[in-house]
Amino acid sequence: MPAPELPSDLPFTGERFVPGARGEIWVEHWHRYHFATRLAAGQRVVDAACGEGYGSALLATVAAQVTGADISAQAIAHARDAYGAVPNLAFVEAPCTKLPVADGSADLFVSFETIEHIAEHEAFLDEIARVLAPGGLLLLSCPNKAEYSDRRGFANEFHVKELYRDELESLLARRFRHRRWHGQRPSFFSVIAPEPKSEAGHLIETTEAAPALGEGALAEPLYYLVAASRSAAAVHLPPATLSVLADRDDWVHRDYEKVMRMLEESAAHGQRLQAALDDANARATQAAHERDGAREELGRASARAREEVAALHAAHAEALAAKDREILRRRGLRWWLRLPFVRLGLIDE
Numbered sequence: 001m002p003a004p005e006l007p008s009d010l011p012f013t014g015e016r017f018v019p020g021a022r023g024e025i026w027v028e029h030w031h032r033y034h035f036a037t038r039l040a041a042g043q044r045v046v047d048a049a050c051g052e053g054y055g056s057a058l059l060a061t062v063a064a065q066v067t068g069a070d071i072s073a074q075a076i077a078h079a080r081d082a083y084g085a086v087p088n089l090a091f092v093e094a095p096c097t098k099l100p101v102a103d104g105s106a107d108l109f110v111s112f113e114t115i116e117h118i119a120e121h122e123a124f125l126d127e128i129a130r131v132l133a134p135g136g137l138l139l140l141s142c143p144n145k146a147e148y149s150d151r152r153g154f155a156n157e158f159h160v161k162e163l164y165r166d167e168l169e170s171l172l173a174r175r176f177r178h179r180r181w182h183g184q185r186p187s188f189f190s191v192i193a194p195e196p197k198s199e200a201g202h203l204i205e206t207t208e209a210a211p212a213l214g215e216g217a218l219a220e221p222l223y224y225l226v227a228a229s230r231s232a233a234a235v236h237l238p239p240a241t242l243s244v245l246a247d248r249d250d251w252v253h254r255d256y257e258k259v260m261r262m263l264e265e266s267a268a269h270g271q272r273l274q275a276a277l278d279d280a281n282a283r284a285t286q287a288a289h290e291r292d293g294a295r296e297e298l299g300r301a302s303a304r305a306r307e308e309v310a311a312l313h314a315a316h317a318e319a320l321a322a323k324d325r326e327i328l329r330r331r332g333l334r335w336w337l338r339l340p341f342v343r344l345g346l347i348d349e
Helices: 024-040 054-060 073-083 121-131 145-151 165-173 251-330 333-344
Strands: 044-048 065-070 089-093 106-112 132-143 178-184 223-229
Touching (some): 024 054, 024 106, 024 132, 054 065, 054 089, 054 106, 065 073, 073 089, 121 165, 132 145, 132 165, 165 178
Parallel strands (some): 044 065, 044 106
Antiparallel strands (some): 132 223
16 A cells, blocks of 8 residues: 655654655655665564654565654644555654563664754663564664764754764674674765666765765765664665665755746846945035035135125225225315315316
């Protein structure tokens, strides 16, 4: 029976993946569960911290029996409602450190992105060892703290205790003698696959600066995916192969192109705004120059007006002075003695 792939009605918190969430988170999570289906065929499977239940439902398409467990009552209620029709799938509400399943009852124990969310790492690994059958297999993933947080300067608010590789190795080695490590990192990629289908795999990790220099493994994985068991045979079956998840709709690349277009549009808009700002500054500068010119002309006109007023004052003063002199002259006896002769026109004034 195919697993349902409808968008979930559970809210996406930014950490617990739900179907319908966009971005690289869906690539990471779906890839892990697809990877696990190769190990789950005909097996009794426990999926700890199953969340929405989509992964448990996917495993149930090939497993004999799957039990999904999660501490969230809301998540378990949703999982039962969404995937309850799957006959070989059951969900239980329980913490991952105390699962209501019998000792040695699981052939495959799956726990993806769980351990970093709790502080009880020892108790969690002890519980896994209890639940697994003697020849059972653990498939566990968690962030690589050196790459996920340290190098990127990133702090995930939902993580309680992230692990470095040596810390995770120590936890596993004390309980599981045999381990095979895998690295996971979402990326753009090109796949060349032989036809007909082959189980062989070929990986080359390189750089744009030196494409001829390649390595056959991921140098710095973002997550670890570990298969661990008390049985050497369990971790070597099936043979180690390269697993690739490809998005048939090419959403990641189309989203990348959309983001690049948005960046280009934003850059063009910024250039237009800068041009408008430069034009406004130029107009303001021109207006300031014109204002300064007008102010200077006004100053010159004011100076001329003051000069004209001063000239008028001087002329007026001179006129008053002339009047005063005439008045003084007419006050003298000589002027009055000459006045009759002036009037008769016999002498000039």
